[in-house]
Amino acid sequence: MKYVQFAENRPFDIIMLGRVAIDFNPVDYYKPLSESTTFKKYLGGSPANIAVGMARLGRKVGFLAKVSKDQFGDFVINYFKKEGIDTSHISYCTNGEKLGLTFTEILSETESSILMYRNEAADLQLSVDEIEEDYMKQAKAILISGTALAQSPSREAALKAMSLAKKHNTVIIFDIDYRPYNWKNADEIAIYYSMVAMNSDIILGSREEFDLTQKLIAPGNNDKDTAAFWHKHGAKIVIIKHGKEGSTAYTNDGNQYGIKPFPVKLLKSFGGGDGYASAFLYGLLEGWDMIDCLEFGSASAALLVASHACSEDMPSAAKIQEFIKECKEKYGDMIARV
Ligand SMILES: Nc1ncnc2c1ncn2[C@@H]1O[C@H](COP(=O)(O)OP(=O)(O)OP(=O)(O)O)[C@@H](O)[C@H]1O
Ligand SMILES: O=C(O)C[C@@H](O)[C@H](O)C(=O)CO
Numbered sequence: 001m002k003y004v005q006f007a008e009n010r011p012f013d014i015i016m017l018g019r020v021a022i023d024f025n026p027v028d029y030y031k032p033l034s035e036s037t038t039f040k041k042y043l044g045g046s047p048a049n050i051a052v053g054m055a056r057l058g059r060k061v062g063f064l065a066k067v068s069k070d071q072f073g074d075f076v077i078n079y080f081k082k083e084g085i086d087t088s089h090i091s092y093c094t095n096g097e098k099l100g101l102t103f104t105e106i107l108s109e110t111e112s113s114i115l116m117y118r119n120e121a122a123d124l125q126l127s128v129d130e131i132e133e134d135y136m137k138q139a140k141a142i143l144i145s146g147t148a149l150a151q152s153p154s155r156e157a158a159l160k161a162m163s164l165a166k167k168h169n170t171v172i173i174f175d176i177d178y179r180p181y182n183w184k185n186a187d188e189i190a191i192y193y194s195m196v197a198m199n200s201d202i203i204l205g206s207r208e209e210f211d212l213t214q215k216l217i218a219p220g221n222n223d224k225d226t227a228a229f230w231h232k233h234g235a236k237i238v239i240i241k242h243g244k245e246g247s248t249a250y251t252n253d254g255n256q257y258g259i260k261p262f263p264v265k266l267l268k269s270f271g272g273g274d275g276y277a278s279a280f281l282y283g284l285l286e287g288w289d290m291i292d293c294l295e296f297g298s299a300s301a302a303l304l305v306a307s308h309a310c311s312e313d314m315p316s317a318a319k320i321q322e323f324i325k326e327c328k329e330k331y332g333d334m335i336a337r338v
Contacts, residue, residue, distance in 0.1 A: 002287055003251055004171050004201050004236045006140040012086065013285055014054060015062040015135065017161050018145025018154075018177070019045035019123050020090075021100035021116075022072050025268070025308055029106035033115060036105075043079045043311040044102050045123065046177045046274050047145040053278025053300065053314040055083045059285065062086040062139060064161065066125040068098045073122070079311075089135055097122045104268055112268040118181045127153035131160045137168035140285070143277075144200075145175050146209070149192040150182035162199055172196075175277055176205035178212060190215040202284075203230055204239045204277060223248060227256070237290075239280070241273065247298070249290055259294040262302035262327050271310035275300035279320060299324045 023044030026036035043052065048063070055061045063085055067073035069092040076099065080087045100118040107113070118124075126148070136142065142165045148158040165172050174196050183189050193213040197203050205213065210226050218229045227238040227250030241247040246260040280297030288296075299320050307313035315323070 003284065003290060005169075006171055006285060007169050010138055010140050011060060012062045012139040013059040014141045014143060014173075014281065015064060015089075015139040016047040016051045016143045016145070017064040017126070017158055018047040018143075018148040019100065019179075020048040020063070020065045020067060020076055021045035021102050021118075021121075021123070022075070023102045023104065023310060025104040026106055029267075030108060032107060033103055033105035039103070040308065041075075042309040043076060045100070046147070046175065047143060048076070048080075049271060049274035049310045049314065050143065050175070050278045050281075051080070051085050052083050052311045053275060054282060055085050056314050057278065057282040057317050059282060060084075060086075062088070062135065063090055064126060064131065064135075064157070065090045066093050066097070066122050066130070067091075068093055068122045069096075070098070072099045089130065089132070091130060093122045093125050095125075096120075097125050099123070104270060106268050109266065112270065114270060116179065116181045121182065123148070124151045124154040124182065126157040128156050128160045131157050131164065133164050133168075136161060136164040136170055139165075139170050141171035141173055141281070143173040143175055143281075144196055146177040146193055146196075147179050147182065149196065150179075155192060159195070162196060166199060171202065172200045173202040173281065174200040174204070175273075176203070176209035176213060177273070178205075178209045186212065186215055189213075190217075197230060197235070198233050200235055202237045202239070203235050204241070204273075204280075206241045206243070206273075210240060224250070224256075241276070243269070243272075247276070247294070249294055251290060255290070257290045257294055259291070259298045262299050262323070263331060264302040264306040266305050267308060269305060271304040271307070271313075272301040274310055275302075275304035275314065278314065282317070295324060296320055299327070
């Protein structure tokens with residue numbers, strides 16, 4: 001075992017559970033959203049973007065979700081199919097719930113934000129009935145996105161998937177992925193985030209996301225204490241991201257590995273985390289050393305924050321390799337060992 005033990009001979013490398021949405025990113029950017037008139041439509045939602053990223057890196061990906069029974073729901077299913085993602089466990093909502101819509105505001109070369117419409121969101125309608133034990137044991141890993149925990153019935157569906165994954169030694173990855181919409185209060189966030197983090201092999205989040213997760217059980221931790229806390233509770237890899245300051249992976253053998261971001265011209269501040277997760281997990285499944293997984297993740301993240309889309313611009317392995325090579329030639333070694 002290098003860092004985590006992936007079960008061999010399973011048809012799926014990873015199954016994602018959580019948010020699927022539609023992104024509308026402005027074509028006429030560098031102005032407030034209130035003034036933008038033209039948008040480009042993309043598949044969106046963090047786990048959906050990660051699914052596309054990993055599929056483009058050649059991994060076999062499945063997805064557990066509900067989508068709206070309309071043209072946008074069809075768009076998601078067709079897009080996933082085109083990318084080679086298994087849609088056998090994606091079903092349509094039956095009570096008129098709609099896919100969430102996300103509008104990106106790109107104000108300037110350094111400032112961007114998102115505006116989400118997620119009332120009665122389709123992805124939060126996933127229920128325990130849709131989590132089949134047989135599907136969970138067909139995957140090497142499952143990724144649970146934190147937004148799936150924001151409301152029932154998706155909350156219980158995520159917890160059921162986690163329990164079944166545990167039963168079948170499917171590696172559990174928790175991407176905290178905090179989005180304020182749909183949560184009621186900070187205690188609720190802390191209760192459900194910590195429940196999943198306690199059972200996860202790999203936890204990915206920003207400092208703010210770890211603070212939210214630990215609010216009730218280990219408040220006020222710094223990064224090292226945070227990692228030690230989750231290692232004590234069973235996590236094997238804890239990744240703490242600090243946006244353009246870079247990120248650090250803490251492994252449960254007591255080592256830590258830091259990576260700086262690759263220099264790029266930022267277009268939007270969203271999607272970096274999704275590029276990072278998909279390329280990092282790809283490296284881990286390939287059995288690479290931690291620092292190489294981080295480098296790949298950081299490079300994909302940089303390509304994503306420099307791009308217009310979060311899903312459509314997910315790079316191939318060759319593109320990431322080429323980008324790393326070019327950056328190293330221009331700027332020297334990116335690896336910040338800490
Ligand atoms: N300005 C930047 N230039 C290059 N890389 C960046 C920049 N900002 C972020 N990144 C990369 O993206 C990674 C993830 O960013 P961040 O810490 O904001 O995660 P996140 O909140 O999960 O992102 P997301 O908005 O996708 O959910 C960073 O660790 C870094 O590698
Ligand atoms: O759904 C979101 O959180 C915002 C989207 O713009 C984007 O697709 C994303 O998920 C980035 O993490």
